[in-house]
Amino acid sequence: MSFKAIRIDKDEQGYRAGLADFAEADLMEGDVTVAVSHSTINYKDGLAITGKSPVVRRFPMIPGIDFAGVVESSSHADWKAGDKVVLNGWGVGETHLGGLAQKARVKGDWLVRLPDAFSPAQAMAIGTAGYTAMLAVMALEAHGANPQHGPALVTGAAGGVGSVATALLAARGWTVIASTGRAAEADYLKSLGAAEIIDRAELSSPGRPLGTERWAVCVDSVGSHTLANALAQTKYGGAVAACGLAQGMDLPASVAPFILRGVSLLGIDSVMAPQARRREAWRRLARDLDVGKLAAMTQTIPLAGAMQAGRDILEGKVRGRVVVEIG
Numbered sequence: 001m002s003f004k005a006i007r008i009d010k011d012e013q014g015y016r017a018g019l020a021d022f023a024e025a026d027l028m029e030g031d032v033t034v035a036v037s038h039s040t041i042n043y044k045d046g047l048a049i050t051g052k053s054p055v056v057r058r059f060p061m062i063p064g065i066d067f068a069g070v071v072e073s074s075s076h077a078d079w080k081a082g083d084k085v086v087l088n089g090w091g092v093g094e095t096h097l098g099g100l101a102q103k104a105r106v107k108g109d110w111l112v113r114l115p116d117a118f119s120p121a122q123a124m125a126i127g128t129a130g131y132t133a134m135l136a137v138m139a140l141e142a143h144g145a146n147p148q149h150g151p152a153l154v155t156g157a158a159g160g161v162g163s164v165a166t167a168l169l170a171a172r173g174w175t176v177i178a179s180t181g182r183a184a185e186a187d188y189l190k191s192l193g194a195a196e197i198i199d200r201a202e203l204s205s206p207g208r209p210l211g212t213e214r215w216a217v218c219v220d221s222v223g224s225h226t227l228a229n230a231l232a233q234t235k236y237g238g239a240v241a242a243c244g245l246a247q248g249m250d251l252p253a254s255v256a257p258f259i260l261r262g263v264s265l266l267g268i269d270s271v272m273a274p275q276a277r278r279r280e281a282w283r284r285l286a287r288d289l290d291v292g293k294l295a296a297m298t299q300t301i302p303l304a305g306a307m308q309a310g311r312d313i314l315e316g317k318v319r320g321r322v323v324v325e326i327g
């Protein structure tokens with residue numbers, strides 16, 4: 001028995017990804033087999049598909065760090081055939097065969113029940129990018145931040161994490177300042193709830209250790225100078241949730257915001273986040289995310305379109321989220 005999948009190989013012929021037939025017998029160990037109906041293209045999937053960064057640790061690999069689908073068979077106590085599930089992270093699509101395929105076999109401990117509020121397609125419109133945006137908002141709230149403290153900056157705002165973060169923060173009453181390199185997306189970002197749009201060039205070059213205090217919190221998916229400048233312009237006692245590296249993995253910052261303004265830098269990891277936090281994030285997404293806004297930020301492609309979408313996301317050409325309808 002075989003199924004359709006995106007397959008990545010790396011050998012003497014080089015690094016390549018393409019649509020292929022994958023033998024079910026070659027699936028990796030796991031106590032739950034899922035018929036995948038939808039996956040997505042996240043930034044990390046773009047890195048895996050193009051080979052631009054060494055995120056894939058085993059070959060052949062099926063990329064796809066997340067998926068939604070229906071349990072086909074299970075020997076795990078929590079899951080039975082017919083259950084609707086979502087998976088984010090846990091090394092799936094990196095070290096364990098991933099979601100850009102008609103079938104996945106994974107540990108039942110990695111799965112989250114699909115919230116009633118969402119169809120599988122909507123869950124993947126959120127995907128790992130949106131779930132990470134929710135983790136970032138939860139971290140800022142746990143820090144004690146609230147909209148009375150000042151505006152919220154979102155960097156990489158027209159991307160996946162940024163679009164969902166903008167919608168979530170606006171829905172919670174924050175005045176959102178959206179930083180983007182795409183001026184043409186200003187109306188889109190305002191439709192998600194952004195109050196102000198700034199040019200990402202304001203933040204992407206080397207800056208001063210401390211600047212004028214502009215925002216109380218930030219969700220940053222960009223890293224590098226952008227994160228350093230976001231920290232330097234955070235108000236006294238504020239917090240920045242760092243979740244991405246679209247500009248770079250470096251952090252050319254000083255300690256000034258931490259020791260002179262009591263600013264906190266909160267690290268956000270979606271891959272190994274404990275189950276309780278994941279369930280809470282999905283519960284909060286079901287409560288707080290306007291599915292109308294979700295539709296506005298989403299495009300849908302077939303499985304065969306994954307390679308092009310992977311290249312596009314690394315070039316910053318993708319607006320919002322890409323759902324892959326597996327079919």
Ligand SMILES: NC(=O)c1ccc[n+]([C@@H]2O[C@H](COP(=O)([O-])OP(=O)(O)OC[C@H]3O[C@@H](n4cnc5c(N)ncnc54)[C@H](OP(=O)(O)O)[C@@H]3O)[C@@H](O)[C@H]2O)c1
Nearest residue numbers: 043132156157158159160161180181244245246247269270
């Ligand atoms: N921590 C985690 O667990 C976790 C989970 C998911 C994602 N991430 C990371 O979060 C980041 C965003 O992921 P995503 O799926 O939302 O990707 P995405 O859709 O490509 O969004 C990234 C956005 O960053 C901006 N950007 C791109 N290149 C830039 C550059 N050179 N300088 C400044 N801004 C740039 C662009 O926004 P504008 O066009 O609006 O400027 C782009 O749309 C990635 O680095 C990803 O690896 C981390």
